Amino acid sequence: MSAAQWFAAPAKINLALHVTGRRRDGYHRIETIAVFADIGDRIGISAAGVDSFHIEGPEASALAGEAPTQNLVVRARDLMRDVLNEHDIPAPPAAIVLDKQLPAGSGIGGGSADAAATLAGLMLHWQADAAAQAIRERAVSLGADVPMCLASRPLVASGAGEEIRPLSGMPSLALVLANPRRHVSTPAVFAALEKRDNPPLPADGMTGLRSAGDWAAWLSRNTRNDLQASSARLTPEIEDCLAALETTAPLLARMSGSGATCFGIYDDMNAARAAAKDLLHRRPDWWITATETGATP
Known part of the structure; x- marks a missing residue:
């Protein structure tokens, strides 16, 4: 087996998430503003004689009871191979390692980010650029967050999450992520919604927001x-x-995605690190980290 090439699967944070309806196919209509952090899982891919999948890392134990075929990494590999077969592109066996750094079922796109990183990594490993558009179109079948995680940059997403508009002029945000070590079922959260036809995101207002303070104030006034x-x-x-x-x-301070991870936005990373240190001192049983999101010009 050759040395693995590693691909980042950054955490996704929903700064706002509006549920605006439900489609005939069962997916909810959403509108969300998403950013991506400088922390996350990693996917390692290497050539091998037979397919294999292994999970390691500090959060690996949360997935110990899961059948490999249920993991989004394996499902992404199999989807990728199906698409490549349709395009007559070889997809030989690969050894895949998931380095699990994020809590499972935590509302920050861990599984979806892992699937997206697997698709992006295998596209390079299998030299599958000719099928890139087909792969992007099929990615949503793995989950509504996967197209967002494939983009992995500040964006506004709508539809079920597959309609993506890049967000320009987004500053880097200093965040603290905190999870009370509770796994949340996304389908259960959607099923528990009391109202599904909520107002959409504002049509404008994001242009001209240049600082963390600008964004936090606008998000607080106009979104949820x-x-x-x-x-x-x-x-x-x-x-x-x-x-x-x-x-x-x-x-x-707000919850990301379907939870249970919550985030706080701070003026800068010094403030975020101090807040994370304080919270960890008080709640060492929680998963807490300071992180910074990517910016766009």
Whole structure:
């Protein structure tokens, strides 16, 4: 087996998430503003005589009872191979390693980011550029967040998550991510929604936001996470997490995705690191980290 080539699967943070309806295919219509952090899982890919899949890393134990065929990494590999077969592109056996750094089922796109990194990595490993468009079109079949994670840059997504508009002029944001070590089922959270036809994101207003303070104030006034209330009813520790973040004086505290990870936005990384240190001192049983998101010109 050759040496592995590693691909980043950065954490996705939903700064806002509006649920605006439900489609005939069962997917909910959403509108979300998403950014990507400088932390995440990693996918290692190398040539091999037979296909293999292995999970390692500090959060690997959370997936110990999962059948490999249920993991989005394996499903992404199999989808990729199906697409390449349709395009007569060889897809020989590969050894894939998932270095699991993010908590599972935590609302920051871990599994979807892993699938996206697998698709991007195998596209390079199998020299599959000719099938890139077909792969992007099929990615949503792995999950609504996968197309966003394939883009892996500040964006606004709509539809089920597959309609993506890049977000320009986005500054880097200093964040603290906090998870109370509770796995949240995304289907259960959507099922618990009391209202599914909520107002969409504002049509304008994002242009001209240049600082973390600008973004936090605009997000607070104009946006929300429509999944936060239903997720907190199912997992009350989310409210504890938000309350703990609020004690560190963030510019904004909110839940990401379907939870249970919550985030705080801070003026700079010094403030974020100090807040993370304070929270870890008080809640060593939680997963807490300071991180910075990518910017766009």
